[in-house]
Amino acid sequence: MVAKGVAGLSLIPVLSSCSSSDSESTVDAGTGTGTDGATGSGTCSTIPEETEGPYPGDGTNGPNALSVSGIERSDIRSSFGGASGTAAGVALTITLTLVDSTTCSPLEGYAIYVWHCDQNGNYSMYSAGVTDQNYLRGVQSTNAAGQVSFTSIFPACYSGRWPHIHFEVYPSAATATSGSAKLATSQLAMPKATCDAVYATSGYSASVTNLSRVTLATDMVFSDGATLEIPTVTGSATDGYTAALTVAIAA
8 A cells, every 4th residue: 555645636636624613523532533514614624635545446456346337326235236245244324525625515416436345354356255246335426415325334454554444536427437537535534432342343353453553643544644534423333333524625
């Protein structure tokens, strides 16, 4: 993986987290639990553009899930387009709200591609044993509120990385066919307290050890600050979680 940097940021829209005088985006430093800001008006705090990593599945590094029929979907737990298999794990709903970085107004009609590893830390289409799967990948178009919402499972913590979720932003679903057309790329850093609760459940035992060996401060992506990339997470390991984050692009 390549650590993030600032080179080339002038070529793509800036990705931001928005807050206003009525509702600010904050993070509890002790728990790593974010409080998602409201959209509408106010100021937008820029967060870094992140690497897509070695397993994007967008055609820029090997296989391209974006070209497979069925990629546009809300439930990404199962494979699609002729592949079979369903990812097990604690239920997680991922809700992203896309807004204009200048006005913080919702952006409708853009496409967001989300992907992440499974309960065992494997990436479909790439990792040994799941190269014939394409689960935990999906695209949705933002609605009038600028939102997309994916039904998924909580990602594992694999060796060397803090638990995270990848996403790319595209001008529209029609253009979301290859990573070469993306407008922005970033990652969600999952809160520590939530990770501890999830990894105490069956199936995540390897994540307990891996998480004990990494921190946000030592992670190759989040080491220069992850405050604006930590979503608000609510729920429980029994009933499932919802992770929500407001992000902005220079539209």
